[in-house]
Amino acid sequence: MSDGLLQRSVTTSVARNLANTTKTSPKMMSITPRxxxxxxxxxxxxxxTYRVNRTKVELSKAARIGVDVSGGVASFAPESLRGVPLFSGLPDGVVSRMASRFKTEEVSLGNKLIVEGEDRSKFFIIAQGQVEVLSKGIHGSDLRIALLSDGEYFGESDLVLDNRPSDVTVRTTTPCVLVTLSRKDLDGVLEESGNLREDFNRAIKEHMDLRSTVNRYGERNIDLVSGFAENVEIPETFVDYSSSPRxxxxxxxxxxxxxxxxxxxxxxxxxxxxxxxxxxxxxxxxxxxxxxxxxxxxxxxxxxxxxxxxxxxxxxxxxxxxxxxxxxxxxxxxxxxxxxxxxxxxxxxxxxxxxxxxxxxxxxxxxxxxxxxxxxxxxxxxxxxxxxxxxxxxxxxxxxxxxxxxxxxxxxxxxxxxxxxxxxxxxxxxxxxxxxxxxxxxxxxxxxxxxxxxxxxxxxxxxxxxxxxxxxxxxxxxxx
Missing domain, CATH: 3.90.1690 (phage-related protein like fold)
Known part of the structure; x- marks a missing residue:
């Protein structure tokens, strides 16, 4: 064997058996900054247990309505209509009959559901899709008031107020599946029994009266007086708390x-x-x-x-x-x-x-x-x-x-x-x-x-x- 092939020193592979390698602790890719x-x-x-005490909310808050779409037909639980603040106080009989009269509508992109300046008399629940609410500004340009999507609704007040021109335009921004109730269908429900219309009108009036006494969060207004007028009686007030805090x-x-x-x-x-x-x-x-x-x-x-x-x-x-x-x-x-x-x-x-x-x-x-x-x-x-x-x-x-x-x-x-x-x-x-x-x-x-x-x-x-x-x-x- 030539000198070039002779082993002149211990090989590195053998020498490693006598040496310690420098190593890291185990690393894990799923770790994030958190x-x-x-x-x-x-x-x-x-x-x-942590209790969150809040002030009492007198006016029920709006909730999204869960709508199930199957075979081109949309349906929802009748009690979910109480997620609409205006309908929160309606009796069970009125709510169940109203829910049975809703109809499913499929609407294409860009369709105007409500047109500003025209009469309106229909309540819409969005089962699938998205709509935008527009209105003319003081300078004549279109202003986007709101953007509504699945589970949201609009037009509920049109069922209880007198016919008047709409001050907004509602237009679909995607193809939509809607659940609708017209004023004519609502009248048909309320005419089934004289008590139904009476109960409906009473619940709506109580809601409107309550809304005038609360702030935009649904909390009762605190009675205050301000100004420099003399001989003004100072109001009395208190802040009520929620009886069932989370x-x-x-x-x-x-x-x-x-x-x-x-x-x-x-x-x-x-x-x-x-x-x-x-x-x-x-x-x-x-x-x-x-x-x-x-x-x-x-x-x-x-x-x-x-x-x-x-x-x-x-x-x-x-x-x-x-x-x-x-x-x-x-x-x-x-x-x-x-x-x-x-x-x-x-x-x-x-x-x-x-x-x-x-x-x-x-x-x-x-x-x-x-x-x-x-x-x-x-x-x-x-x-x-x-x-x-x-x-x-x-x-x-x-x-x-x-x-x-x-x-x-x-x-x-x-x-x-x-x-x-x-x-x-x-x-x-x-x-x-x-x-x-x-x-x-x-x-x-x-x-x-x-x-x-x-x-x-x-x-x-x-x-x-x-x-x-x-x-x-x-x-x-x-x-x-």
Whole structure:
């Protein structure tokens, strides 16, 4: 064998058996910044239950009506008509008979359902689709008064008021499925029995009388007097409280971590095996906590938004106008927007198209964009409703706008620090014991919840389409 083929030294592959490699702790791709957990102020709940006391709401609030469309026919539960404030006091007999007279109508895009200046006498419930409410401004231009979507309604007052010209135009912006009740059909219901019309008129009058005594939030007005007039009797007043305030019980996320004693005894360096198992599991618990704070059916932010604080995008893609509209709803000290990264990218594209790039600000050492001084915080826990099974990152989503803090009547996180076995605030770890195979089990438990103190602390922009891209024209040199 030539000198060039002789082994002159120990090989690197053998030498590694006597050396320690430099290694990292285990990494997990599902870990996110979890901005929501950092931005929410956390309230200590010593009793395990948090009660939100509010002033009494005298006038029932509007609620969306759930309409099911099957085989081209739309239907809804009769009692859901009481979600219309004007009909909230109607007797059961009137409500059930009214519901049976509704008809299903399919309307194409651009159809005018109500025309300004013409008589109107029909009540509409939107089963599917979207309509816009327009009116002429003082300068003669069309002004968009509102944008209504699934479950919302309009024209209810036209059933009880005398015929008069409409002061708005209602036009469909998408193909729609509507459920309608005409004044003629309502009269047919009320003429079935003399008592029905009497009960109907009495309930409507009581509602109108009550509406004159409350503010726009449905709370009874506080009697006050102001001015410099003398010999004026000072009114007496008081503020009533809700007799059934909402209570939030702490929810929990739990799991059992299992580590074999042989692993923790023999392979515990340079990283502690139990600590790494605990660390990664806690990361998963925290990720689930943020998901629950947004999507939980009982206390999640998405499901806690009041119907009056829900708006839809005008064209699908989130535009600066849409976010301005959301800011107009949550105008009392808005803290941050919460949006899916794809929704933020879609908004940035719309800003670029309009030539109004959003300002970048620093949040916990990370650059994020802002709109009107309010940061847009990315969060992948806002779910995407996708029509494409192969790609769940395209479809529609929602953008939240949040006001936070007890002092500002906002949104607060709830937890209980100081629990037995605590290793983090409101997170405990307890040894459950060893089994016959030498496997140790540790119970991890996290207690938490969140509360919306007033309805105007939380708003949502719905039907946010994230897959729209603009076609920019570029100069391209053609080869000669």
């Amino acid at each position: 901005w929501l957990l950092s931005l929410l102020p956390w309230v200590q709940v010593d009793g395990g 209570e939030y019980s702490l929810s929990s996320v739990q799991t059992v971590v299992r580590v074999h004693t042989r692993v923790s005894d023999l392979y515990n360096g340079p990283f502690n095996q139990l600590e790494e198992q605990m660390r990664l599991t806690i990361e998963g618990i925290k990720e689930r906590q943020e998901w629950e704070l947004i999507n939980n059916k009982k206390f999640g932010l998405i499901n806690s938004v009041d119907p009056a604080m829900r708006i839809s995008t005008r064209y699908g893609a989130p535009t600066p106008d849409d976010l301005d509209e959301l800011l107009a709803l949550v105008w009392k000290k808005p803290a941050f927007f919460l949006a899916h990264p794809k929704a933020i990218a879609a908004f940035e594209r719309e800003c670029t198209w309009r030539g109004v790039p959003p300002v970048t600000m620093n949040l916990f050492g990370t650059p994020v964009i802002s709109w009107r001084g309010v940061p847009l915080v990315p969060c992948d826990k806002l779910e995407m409703k996708s029509r494409y099974q192969s790609n769940q990152w395209f479809g529609t989503t929602s953008i939240l706008l949040v006001r936070v803090g007890e002092a500002d009547q906002g949104v607060v996180g709830l937890h209980q620090a100081g629990i037995p076995g605590e290793i983090m605030p409101s997170l405990s770890a307890r040894l459950m014991g060893l089994d016959s195979l030498g496997v140790a089990s540790y119970l991890l438990t996290l207690y938490f919840s969140c509360a919306v103190l007033t309805d105007d602390a939380l708003g949502v922009l719905e039907n946010v389409e994230v897959g729209y891209y603009h076609d920019y024209q570029h100069r391209m040199s053609t080869p000669k």
